[in-house]
Amino acid sequence: MSEPRVLVLDDDPRPRLDRLTGRAQVAYVDEAALAERLPTADVLLVWNFLSDAVRDAWPGPGARPRWVHTASAGVDRLLSSPELAASETVVTNARGVFDQPIAEYVAGLVLALAKDFRGTWELQRQRRWRHRETFRLGGTRAVVVGSGPIGRAIGRTLKALGVTVTLVGRTERPGDPEFDTVRAIGSLPGLLPEADWVVCVAPLTEESVGLFDHRAFGLMRPDAHFINVGRGQHVVEDDLMDALLAHRLAGAALDVFAQEPLPSDSRLWDVPNLLISPHMSGDTVGWRNDLADQFCDNFDRWVADEPLFNVVDKSLGYVPTGSG
Amino acid sequence: MSEPRVLVLDDDPRPRLDRLTGRAQVAYVDEAALAERLPTADVLLVWNFLSDAVRDAWPGPGARPRWVHTASAGVDRLLSSPELAASETVVTNARGVFDQPIAEYVAGLVLALAKDFRGTWELQRQRRWRHRETFRLGGTRAVVVGSGPIGRAIGRTLKALGVTVTLVGRTERPGDPEFDTVRAIGSLPGLLPEADWVVCVAPLTEESVGLFDHRAFGLMRPDAHFINVGRGQHVVEDDLMDALLAHRLAGAALDVFAQEPLPSDSRLWDVPNLLISPHMSGDTVGWRNDLADQFCDNFDRWVADEPLFNVVDKSLGYVPTGSG
Numbered sequence: 260m261s262e263p264r265v266l267v268l269d270d271d272p273r274p275r276l277d278r279l280t281g282r283a284q285v286a287y288v289d290e291a292a293l294a295e296r297l298p299t300a301d302v303l304l305v306w307n308f309l310s311d312a313v314r315d316a317w318p319g320p321g322a323r324p325r326w327v328h329t330a331s332a333g334v335d336r337l338l339s340s341p342e343l344a345a346s347e348t349v350v351t352n353a354r355g356v357f358d359q360p361i362a363e364y365v366a367g368l369v370l371a372l373a374k375d376f377r378g379t380w381e382l383q384r385q386r387r388w389r390h391r392e393t394f395r396l397g398g399t400r401a402v403v404v405g406s407g408p409i410g411r412a413i414g415r416t417l418k419a420l421g422v423t424v425t426l427v428g429r430t431e432r433p434g435d436p437e438f439d440t441v442r443a444i445g446s447l448p449g450l451l452p453e454a455d456w457v458v459c460v461a462p463l464t465e466e467s468v469g470l471f472d473h474r475a476f477g478l479m480r481p482d483a484h485f486i487n488v489g490r491g492q493h494v495v496e497d498d499l500m501d502a503l504l505a506h507r508l509a510g511a512a513l514d515v516f517a518q519e520p521l522p523s524d525s526r527l528w529d530v531p532n533l534l535i536s537p538h539m540s541g542d543t544v545g546w547r548n549d550l551a552d553q554f555c556d557n558f559d560r561w562v563a564d565e566p567l568f569n570v571v572d573k574s575l576g577y578v579p580t581g582s583g
Numbered sequence: 584m585s586e587p588r589v590l591v592l593d594d595d596p597r598p599r600l601d602r603l604t605g606r607a608q609v610a611y612v613d614e615a616a617l618a619e620r621l622p623t624a625d626v627l628l629v630w631n632f633l634s635d636a637v638r639d640a641w642p643g644p645g646a647r648p649r650w651v652h653t654a655s656a657g658v659d660r661l662l663s664s665p666e667l668a669a670s671e672t673v674v675t676n677a678r679g680v681f682d683q684p685i686a687e688y689v690a691g692l693v694l695a696l697a698k699d700f701r702g703t704w705e706l707q708r709q710r711r712w713r714h715r716e717t718f719r720l721g722g723t724r725a726v727v728v729g730s731g732p733i734g735r736a737i738g739r740t741l742k743a744l745g746v747t748v749t750l751v752g753r754t755e756r757p758g759d760p761e762f763d764t765v766r767a768i769g770s771l772p773g774l775l776p777e778a779d780w781v782v783c784v785a786p787l788t789e790e791s792v793g794l795f796d797h798r799a800f801g802l803m804r805p806d807a808h809f810i811n812v813g814r815g816q817h818v819v820e821d822d823l824m825d826a827l828l829a830h831r832l833a834g835a836a837l838d839v840f841a842q843e844p845l846p847s848d849s850r851l852w853d854v855p856n857l858l859i860s861p862h863m864s865g866d867t868v869g870w871r872n873d874l875a876d877q878f879c880d881n882f883d884r885w886v887a888d889e890p891l892f893n894v895v896d897k898s899l900g901y902v903p904t905g906s907g
Contacts, residue, residue, distance in 0.1 A: 363720050363744065367694030374691050379860045380701050386852045388844035388861045395867040396687050419743030420687065520712035528710045536703045537712045543719040 263562065266300035266324070268293060270307035274330070274551035279558060290316075298322040302561070304554055305329040305337065309519070314340040324348060326561060330550040332357050332409060332541070333490060334571050335463035350571040351557055354408060354578050356549045357541030361460070361488055362412035364540035366420060368512040369456055370396060372484050377534060397421030402450045404470070405460035405489060406432070406441045407580060409541075413458055414438055425450055429466075429575070444470075451478035456486065462577035463490040471495065476502040484510045488540045491516040496527060503530050514540045587886065590624035590648070592617060594631035598654070598875035603882060614640075622646040626885070628878055629653040629661065633843070638664040648672060650885060654874040656681050656733060656865075657814060658895050659787035674895040675881055678732060678902045680873045681865030685784070685812055686736035688864035690744060692836040693780055694720060696808050701858060721745030726774045728794070729784035729813060730756070730765045731904060733865075737782055738762055749774060753790075753899070768794075775802035780810065786901035787814040795819065800826035808834045812864045815840040820851060827854050838864045 262284050267274065269287045279285055288296050290307070294316035297303065303324040305313060308331035317323070317340045328351045329337055338344045371377065373394040382389050399422050403414050406428030414424040415437065424438060427450065431443040442450060444466070451457060457479060461467045471485065472495040479485065485508060487494050496517055502508040512534035513527070519538055521527060528535060557567050572579050586608050591598065593611045603609055612620050614631070618640035621627065627648040629637060632655035641647070641664045652675045653661055662668045695701065697718040706713050723746050727738050730752030738748040739761065748762060751774065755767040766774060768790070775781060781803060785791045795809065796819040803809065809832060811818050820841055826832040836858035837851070843862055845851060852859060881891050896903050 359721050359745070360717075360719055363694060364698055364717075366744065367691065367698050367700065370687060370691030371695055371700055374688055376691065376695055376700060376858075377704050379863075380704065380858065382861075383852060383859045386847045386849075388847075390861045390863050390866070392866050392868045392870065393684075393688075393863065395684055395869075397683050416744065420690065420740065421683070523710045523712075525710075528707060534704065535707045537706075537714045539703075539714050539717065542714070542716050544716045545719075546716065 263301040264299060265302045265304060265558075266293075266296055267304045268307045268310060268312060270310075272547065274304070274306050274554070275548055276551060276555065278552075278555040282562065283558070294318075297324065300324045301326070302558070303327045305331075306550075308333075308336070311336055311339070313337055313343065317343045326351070326567070328554050328557060329353065330554065332407075333463060334576060335490060335492075338571075338573060338576055344573050349567060350573060351567050351569040352571055352578060353550055353553060354569045356546065356553055358408045358412040360543040360546070361409050361541045362416040364514070365413045365458055365460075365486060365488060366416045368486050368534065369401075369417065369422075369484070370420075371534070372486075372510050372512065373399075399423070399455035400453055401425070401456035401458060402427060402447075402454040403458045403460065404444070404447065405458075405462070406438075407460075407462070407577060409488075410458075410460045411437070413460060417456070422456070425454075428580075447475070448478055451475060452480060454479065454483055456484055459485075459487045459489040459493050461489050461493060462575075463492055464576040468492050469495050471499065473498040473501065476508055479508055481507055482509050484508070484512075486512045488514045491519065500527060500530055500533075503532050508532075510534070512536070514538055587625040588623060589626045589628060589882075590617075590620055591628045592631045592634060592636060594634075596871065598628070598630050598878070599872055600875060600879065602876075602879040606886065607882070618642075621648065624648045625650070626882070627651045629655075632660070635660055635663070637661055637667065641667045650675070650891070652878050652881060653677065654878065656731075657787060658900060659814060659816075662895075662897060662900055668897050673891060674897060675891050675893040676895055676902060677874055677877060678893045680870065680877055682732045682736040684867040684870070685733050685865045686740040688838070689737045689782055689784075689810060689812060690740045692810050692858065693725075693741065693746075693782075693808070694744075695858070696810075696834050696836065697723075723747070723779035724777055725749070725780035725782060726751060726771075726778040727782045727784065728768070728771065729782075729786070730762075731784075731786065731901060733812075734782075734784045735761070737784060741780070746780070749778075752904075771799070772802055775799060776804060778803065778807055780808055783809075783811045783813040783817050785813050785817060786899075787816055788900040792816050793819050795823065797822040797825065800832055803832055805831055806833050808832070808836075810836045810838075812838045815843065824851060824854055824857075827856050832856075834858070836860070838862055 265283045265285045267287045290312035298318045326349045404427045406426045426438045426441045428441045432441040510532040514536045589607045589609045591611045614636035622642045650673045728751045730750045750762045750765045752765045756765040834856040838860045
């Protein structure tokens with residue numbers, strides 16, 4: 260067997276793929292050259308996971324990569340290509356790499372909101388000493404929408420901080436060893452009024468687009484907070500902005516946006532009780548190496564003709580819980 | 584027995600002492616009137632725990648309150664009166680009320696430093712999208728100086744976030760059920776070079792004044808962070824400022840200061856990698872009621888002639904671990 264041809268949709272910095280030396284023909288392409296090179300590749304590594312180029316470049320019937328790996332947890336951009344979604348090409352993702360970093364990030368956001376850190380550092384900038392009372396996290400209640408490994412890691416971390424956590428997934432799953440009954444997404448309207456914290460970390464699917472709109476925010480309490488580390492399209496941003504400006508919601512933190520980078524003229528930047536971060540919740544030092552290593556691990560399986568891990572169920576839009 | 588005379592060193596808002604109605608003669612005094620009223624009181628409640636008035640007003644030999652309760656965890660201000668320290672008056676404190684709130688606050692600060700939240704919100708103010716890599720908390724190491732209930736709660740919370748925690752107390756205590764060996768303060772120089780996080784929550788005593796000086800900061804790693812929620816006098820502020828400005832320390836957060844409120848012309852406000860908050864780490868909504876309730880609980884014991892809880896060992900300067 261000749262060396263498999265691995266095509267990398269490029270991004271700066273490039274992945275460390277030393278482990279593939281002598282075992283694969285690795286080529287790097289930019290978005291413009293992708294369409295031309297794709298039909299000759301055996302494997303596509305979507306290293307620039309913020310690109311929509313695969314959707315535009317995916318070849319019609321005929322030659323195409325048999326395996327596509329994306330260096331992201333979300334596969335919504337990839338599966339926006341109906342041809343790729345319908346093909347026999349196996350899609351794998353970066354499930355696992357981001358679990359603990361994102362859980363830490365969300366715990367930090369929850370504590371920052373409870374303790375009003377931004378207010379404190381705004382006062383520091385003004386050299387003003389103003390004591391305030393803050394909120395105690397212990398004893399509050401969180402609803403985490405997304406019951407995959409990242410949602411579970413978030414839930415576990417919040418529980419360790421004394422928060423009562425309800426996980427919400429696509430379907431109801433009773434008897435979860437850590438979270439009792441994982442609730443179905445249809446139960447969300449009944450859960451929102453009880454929540455102090457609502458965290459969105461769901462995969463983006465047709466069902467979850469626009470899940471957090473004026474109805475959802477209207478069901479939340481005025482002293483509750485909303486956090487999105489899923490995808491920008493989960494949130495109707497204007498509805499969130501309205502709820503925050505009208506104080507029908509105490510505060511929110513967004514790490515993801517419908518348009519990224521968030522345009523500098525977006526009105527979101529200025530909403531007083533909204534914390535904005537630039538899609539970085541999972542990106543801790545070394546993350547790129549972790550992502551490259553994970554691809555190489557799966558490549559080892561591929562050349563050995565063993566089943567790949569993190570195989571996405573393309574009809575669901577994510578790796579089902581319990582699969583390898 | 585006539586109703587005991589309870590004198591309250593006043594602060595705004597006053598404590599809720601409804602439970603004492605009909606059981607005590609409660610009188611409120613300001614700092615100026617304290618000296619005159621003190622000799623006629625049976626019990627002194629130091630509600631304004633930031634005041635130094637007790638030291639100045641404490642009566643010489645003769646009549647004096649037999650019990651002083653301070654609505655704070657630290658008793659350094661009270662015991663700065665040598666006459667009170669040497670007297671037979673029982674001193675009790677607010678041990679317990681602040682444990683969980685301060686633990687949450689410190690966990691929030693650690694996460695805010697690891698994830699550079701202040702940098703993110705400074706960029707938000709400038710409407711700038713700038714992705715950065717942040718630090719992962721799991722797998723890092725913390726040294727918590729202070730092994731009382733607040734230090735233990737901090738240690739427990741950081742452990743739950745995946746941090747390896749070493750507690751440091753006055754003396755070595757092997758076999759701690761949660762923290763293995765609690766190390767003696769004399770071991771600190773050997774522990775500092777290993778720490779990613781150094782948290783000070785010690786009681787302020789003669790031994791701990793100025794504990795964190797240029798020598799201590801010199802032993803810490805340039806990528807380490809320092810957090811003080813103990814007392815401002817634990818830290819030589821100029822030495823910390825020098826270490827931060829020279830990048831011999833990655834960052835710090837101070838909730839307490841040698842002079843409070845921190846004067847508006849202090850140079851500390853502007854140190855770029857220093858987070859400043861106005862002595863509020865333990866003050867969550869309802870804290871004043873918790874403090875008043877705790878005093879009333881101890882008052883119930885006092886009138887029943889039962890042993891008080893949270894009795895301060897005045898030679899140590901805190902309530903010894905294991906005491907009621």
